[in-house]
Amino acid sequence: MVKVGVAGYGVIGQRLADGVALQKDMELVGIADLAPTLSIRALREKGMPYDLYLVEGADKAQFDAAGIPYKGSFHDLIGKVDVMLDSSPGGVGAKNKELYEKAGVKAIFQGGEKNSVADVFFHGYANYEKGLGANYLKLTSCNTTGLIRSVDCLDRAYGVDRVAITIIRRAADPGDYHRGLTNALQMDKAPSHQALDLMTIMPHVEATGILVHTPVTHGHIITVVAHGKNGKKITRDMALEAFKTHDRIRVVRLADGFLGNASFFRYARDLGNPRGDMYEIGLWEDSIVESGDNIMYAINIPQESVTIPETMDGIRAAMKMQSDSRSATGETNKYLGLGKWKK
């Protein structure tokens, strides 16, 4: 059993912890945080299913006042794990890395850290082999993770050599107040970092794109214009066939009620998924259109949970649990129940 800890029990950290708890070949040793946030308070109300460790600077009196028990220090947690999933706020992970190095513990960082924090910038499908045995991985961000799933899917099936993307980005998560946007669409300087990141992970693809922030909370939408390798046209039917076989892509139709990003959230809630989360990206069958040699389509990225499967893949790579992407993603998918819904 690979022993795993989670540093930072926020939006991503909670979901990482739940994801690890579902992997039958891993053990979640505990989670670490700094303050009695709402998420930590909810953990207490649930009866502390996960052990809590306090990072340096935590005010114990606050935890005591809230009746929240803790098992020890972050240092204690590090001493008990093989791999730490670091979902601390941006920049903190880089500092934590010193602790991991001292303790000889591997770590996987989330998209908010700089690439330089890790040996390998990682995606479970697109470059699993690069992560094999690595000590420090950094996961692609939520948008890039979902985007690469779809581009890699077409690339494996038919070859892709160029993409131009438009990212329609959600501005905040449900429950956020500290960031937000009110009645405005905000532009970023092009090309977007997601396009550049895609090229780092898939160096044989030329990518560019434009990102626009929108005042919504339930999932990014990305449109992709993908060019078949050497101009070999990918037709609508070819694309659809490939997408439908992917266990982390959920192909849906407007006619079935998937009218937008909020439909996935609604559907996941109705499914009874914890937190109303969905691990799959959504892909609208009705969005796929051809444009010369290009195929164009739109995907939905559930930003809170989309990176969880690929992070599980990352543990598998770093710990050499499986030697190739196909086996590793297969194990992750099995434990997370991905692909089941197709049957």
Added chain:
Amino acid sequence: MVKVGVAGYGVIGQRLADGVALQKDMELVGIADLAPTLSIRALREKGMPYDLYLVEGADKAQFDAAGIPYKGSFHDLIGKVDVMLDSSPGGVGAKNKELYEKAGVKAIFQGGEKNSVADVFFHGYANYEKGLGANYLKLTSCNTTGLIRSVDCLDRAYGVDRVAITIIRRAADPGDYHRGLTNALQMDKAPSHQALDLMTIMPHVEATGILVHTPVTHGHIITVVAHGKNGKKITRDMALEAFKTHDRIRVVRLADGFLGNASFFRYARDLGNPRGDMYEIGLWEDSIVESGDNIMYAINIPQESVTIPETMDGIRAAMKMQSDSRSATGETNKYLGLGKWKK
């Protein structure tokens, strides 16, 4: 075991079904709907934990095409139940009533129907006894249900004879596209129907108020200015003490991270509550202020789920399962796990 059916498996209907399934002295016989909506599709993906019956006009071919099995007709379902919870779209319930009358089946309607559809306009705390043995009850709407919880709580403890409310209403539910509001606060004609409804349920209280629609999806907020009976002042401490003992009121603090309506949703998701639902209204300790003889406070109404407990109370009243509000609400609360979190 009281046998219960649910007509209309939408936002409210799903939650009613789940609520009944949790009551150990009731049996959920099945649910009825018209079309293979997202919620029905999710039911299928979950393996049909509830039996589905089709209402008149349903296109069976659509259900067959989606691989959704059904047990029979709405008529069949009516024949098997003691009480039907009718959460059909507004107006349909009134038509359904004819079927219930013919079959000699009791029914509880949701807030969208006209009051005239029912014998009693009902609230589990404020007028339980009026519902005892009644054939047709209508529940108060989401805002009114939550509002009355708080006013009845003060009224029982200290006496209240007047309230002036401001309702800051969410415009849509998560996943709605057909209604919505974009960058506007919309006024309703005063007094709001919620104030009028409160007076119907609590005739000894004079109520008025103003309602403003806002472009959000996670819960209404209501401010209440309540006047102690005969001018007997309710102090901040008195109010707080009463609210804290109520099993369907969750008293929270800004300092603990409950910064607004979306915090309750976030917290319920983090708790692992199905769909991120919360049955309790929220009440901000930091919002309670005194104004002359009046006490003022703010509550949060989780619109999708708040009426579920009172509807369970309604079944108890209609079927005379318990003879008074205290016992009935106690049973409902026990099965829904309400009040546990205080311990």
Added chain:
Amino acid sequence: MVKVGVAGYGVIGQRLADGVALQKDMELVGIADLAPTLSIRALREKGMPYDLYLVEGADKAQFDAAGIPYKGSFHDLIGKVDVMLDSSPGGVGAKNKELYEKAGVKAIFQGGEKNSVADVFFHGYANYEKGLGANYLKLTSCNTTGLIRSVDCLDRAYGVDRVAITIIRRAADPGDYHRGLTNALQMDKAPSHQALDLMTIMPHVEATGILVHTPVTHGHIITVVAHGKNGKKITRDMALEAFKTHDRIRVVRLADGFLGNASFFRYARDLGNPRGDMYEIGLWEDSIVESGDNIMYAINIPQESVTIPETMDGIRAAMKMQSDSRSATGETNKYLGLGKWKK
């Protein structure tokens, strides 16, 4: 002086009336409407700078009660004009057409009507000549009008044979309550009608695209991936140079404070433009990127006012006031003050 009337004094109609009033070679005879809307009430408060005529079905008592004077009937107005600009609600224009035909009056319809209402589907730059002398023109919709400006600009300069667009559409106008979207991105079936419309106006270009509705009010944003004719690459510099010379395209930079769609609205308000309107589309210099043979860029469409200049062009075409696009758009631009800001 060409005599012009406006039918329907709503969001578009008001701006059409103002636009005509600025054309020194046209005379605004009057406007027609059905009810004392906010816009008509504002007209009264301004002292009735435009004469009002009442369409059939108007309740005169309402106008009298509001103290709003009127000059006569819609029939009277039709009898006094050469061209009617019809910005009635969708579908009404088709009925009005019978009146125009009977009176031998030309008409220009807005994007809400079906193409079949008109002899020519019109854009002032892209197919002016087709409109010469025509009796019934239909303007492209706001998105299509702005989109074509930019594509036609590149096409004239360098040749374009294919575009793939992503439309990030505002859901409502400021002041709308009857339509709206709350916290959701809504998908339309692809290809979007704007892509199809572009092909009708520019038949030598292959176009497709995806449209996503967003809950904002201040302008659509469109990203365009355009392919140089026969694969002749349009570089970033070439595109920028062409865009900068266009009098109805305003090239801006993020660094100058144009951070998104709301910045154009803010800037137009600060300029003192009536209603905070802008006739130009915005084009972000920082959004232009190359992708293989394609050039990609993002534009901002001020939905309330963008079609006004092209509608003025339409009058010029229908009345043969100028014989070619260059002269006609030049006159329109001169009277609307377009292009001045570059100097």
Added chain:
Amino acid sequence: MVKVGVAGYGVIGQRLADGVALQKDMELVGIADLAPTLSIRALREKGMPYDLYLVEGADKAQFDAAGIPYKGSFHDLIGKVDVMLDSSPGGVGAKNKELYEKAGVKAIFQGGEKNSVADVFFHGYANYEKGLGANYLKLTSCNTTGLIRSVDCLDRAYGVDRVAITIIRRAADPGDYHRGLTNALQMDKAPSHQALDLMTIMPHVEATGILVHTPVTHGHIITVVAHGKNGKKITRDMALEAFKTHDRIRVVRLADGFLGNASFFRYARDLGNPRGDMYEIGLWEDSIVESGDNIMYAINIPQESVTIPETMDGIRAAMKMQSDSRSATGETNKYLGLGKWKK
């Protein structure tokens, strides 16, 4: 002619400058700012109707690059004026005060500064006389300014001794990206500062209240529960009569199309008011209801422009241009065109 300067040409500063320019007994000497913002760029595009002075720290090269001419330094401007209207970002005004003191120049600060910056916390109607001849005034904030207009109106007519308010606050201005709220209602700790501020200006009134932030940009809405002095009841008709006579209160009806906060913005745009601004607060006739001895009503606060008239009053007080509120507000109203619309 009283000579006036404006420090900080942002959302408020621009409107202050325009307001002064309309007062025929004042002269706008110039405005001062730090950077070539969108508003300054718009000033240039309009041909520099106001002279620009640069505050310390301004990068002249940036202004030169943008082709924006300036007349001199902030120090130069201070030397030319009798009164400075300081609408610098919060905190900067307090530093600027040292410059004003050194130069012997009076100043009026906006609501963002601490009360201690000024000798008198000022409202043109409620405490004009306190500001007579004062060197440093601070205006009430937008919400408080509008709120006091309505409470003072009732107080003068009938006497008011207590108010309980609910503020439904807009989160951002049109064109803002740096602050914002997405799909959430955010609570503030009660009592709101606006209630406390009201008591400072009107010490004979007891005030408390709750503030909720909402994700909209076009105007705050406040509901007010006001208690007649010594319990003397103010009826609906009495309130309406008083409100209708006030030149800075615009009484409107839902039936006329004023459906919410965005309607005022829409109406002001349709009126052709610069920037779509409105100086008056809106008051819905349909919102006025009685509650025991209390009168309840709802007002709309156009946050960008509402403090302009009272700031003009402040200049009149500080410079002793008029000796009482009635005369001073009358002059301000005359030049701003307030009250005209009633006739």
